[in-house]
Amino acid sequence: MSAVSARIERLPFGKYHRHLLLLGGLGYAFDAMDAAVIAFVLPVLKSSWQLDGPQLGIVASANFIGFFFGALSAGALGDLIGRRRIMMWALVVYCVASFFSAMSNEWGIFIALRIIAGIGTGAESAIIAPYLSEFVPRRYRGIFTGALAGFFSFGFIAAALLGRYIITPDFEQGWRVVILITSTPVLMLLWWRRRLLESPRWLESQGRTDEALEVVAKMEQQVMREFPVLPQVDAEELDTPPPVVKQESLFAKYAFLLSKKLRPITIMTWCMWLSITFCYYSFFSWIPTLLIQNGMTLTKSFTYALVMYIAQTPGYFSAAWFNEKIGRQATVVSYMVLGSLAAIGMAYARSDAQVMTMGILLSFFMNGAYAGIYAYTPEVFPTHVRTIGTGLASAIGRIGGITAPIMVGFTYETYGFIGVFGATTVILFLGAGAVLIMGIPTKGKSLEQIAASKLS
Template structure:
């Protein structure tokens, strides 16, 4: 373990960490509001612009085309140029373009602007977790990351409330909703003043003085609140490789070189399965309820309850991340999600549909809390943002395809076809984690890297392995 990591690992959970949690969590919440509001806008736009089921599904997929691009490049840029600047600019991009989308008058322009806004959303979602977990001790890293991801649920609930109370107010209510969800750009001012760059990343780039100054400032903030810090635990006297300087796509190549191949494959399968199913479900559920015979107002009301179920899903999984471990948490909630999806496939009454939809919402978001904690842990520091970003980007292929597939499959096979497809995808992701996943609980980020990839990886890969 490096000196910087040793100093960070002995820090207790403090006001500093709580502030990080809130700042990062609000970023996830704003992303979720913007992503989820499309589910409540689509039924209105479908009628307003006389869209087919496929065109409606295409609009539902538009954001996630941008997500793929944003997540991929955020990871590559975040490992090359730093985490903080990427997170701030990504928030600006998606807020500005979402505001612009409120003023369009045809579905083609709407599609283009949603895709461009998705670049910012995908970039932000991919960079927050690998950025902030680098400040956190292994004693509470799993709970921290799970609670961080839990802010997504507040965003979905906020979107449902906006959809229920704002969109039905007038024929232009969908425009007002988009203006409302674009407002979080104001938080940029707070972020610019308050956030540090990751000291672990700075150290991996050979910028030891800057890394030391960041940690010293964190220590001073904690001590000013009357906390006496434990002494730094001595670290083994082993060389710490740093200043990794691969080409822009060198890190992407490295992910598919031994010994990282298994980890990359496992995380990509996990993200594809849960992202595919989440967006098939949450983008379409208000519309599916309408097509099942409910009024728009009634379907939006039920959707609020379905979205609220995300909150206990996230925070129960955040607890189990530390109690039973990230891998076990992901697999357990995957099993619950499969059972819920199978039950939903054969539901016929409004009551059973809503009950099993709530259960599916709860369990899928428990998986999300596990994966946001787990994915950054299994990659070395200099590849952490790239590993997280590429897994998220690959998962967005599912987000792009699934809304369109639902639009195609539902008229043919109804609920059994849609949720049978979701069950198969969830089973694939759960098996990948069960068979290929590693245990990360109770281990520092550096210990995980050393144990899984060898001591040379604790700081940086040797140049020959980095594809330089």
């Protein structure tokens, strides 16, 4: 590896990396809050705006339409102009659009603003993991990125708490307050992030080696405040000169993703993201509404949803731990298969206790799968196409987020719980199969070693 990579790889984990984890994780938490509150807003909008099932599905899908375009554009621009700039602008777009959506009085305007807000959150979600993973040594990259994704669970729990205690039958405008609460704190996060550095690995991939070395030196200075003596760079690993850079067009980058050597990996990430995102949002976007239609009161359904959301946290962080113990590929496959089994149980659950138990398990395993996916996806793409590959996979996944709420709206009316969660079972199982068959092991390898193994 080059001097830039070797110097990053020898850094011990400390306050510097925890700071990165917090700043990236809070972004994911706000993204999750924004996506999750819609599940609690839907029952209120259904009665206030007299919306039917398909219309509710469109409202639930609006964010994910924006997610698609946000992830797609962020991935492309992240490789072309840099990771940091895209992450900062994504927050601005989200904050402004989300704020004004809370003021909407018309269904069409609300949907349009939610799509724009989704562009911001989609760009943010697609860029954070590949960006921050490039600062982290291989020894703890899997658990770092898995824990980073774990912040999604805090956002879902916060959204559930807001829905449970603010969106009530006695407070007609509570849904507006909740959306405002999810958007305004982002301004503080934007301020905190202003001093983040550009990725040194990306700078090096663009031929800007001197700038990359300056960034690494700044990283080392911050780490040395906690660890005054850094480990020596392993001379045996300094076997690669800085890359010879050939500036590629956007079309060339997409063509490289579909080249013979990289095509199986690219398709694998599409299948992985599409399956988990479809199942995830078919469950979490509709669960309060489905519980109400199954006979629960608004308050009870929100309470059950809150407990299911709380199960996300151990799901994420247990999988983050397994990322380093058994590898990212094995973690993703295991959690998706176990999630499919929980979905079978959800399909045949009859009592409230059974629904609660299976819902907790499904939440645990689907979110655990995400912890593996967010760690795994950036690793399998070379640096010069890392964000475009991750962004494209995330965008493909958002197709599942767009279609899932609409399809649930139709499926439940015809086939009920069995139809909704039977489909979840099959799709999760197919996604696990794609990762098992087409995926590659990444545990214990540097990003440069993974890229070399695929392109050799």
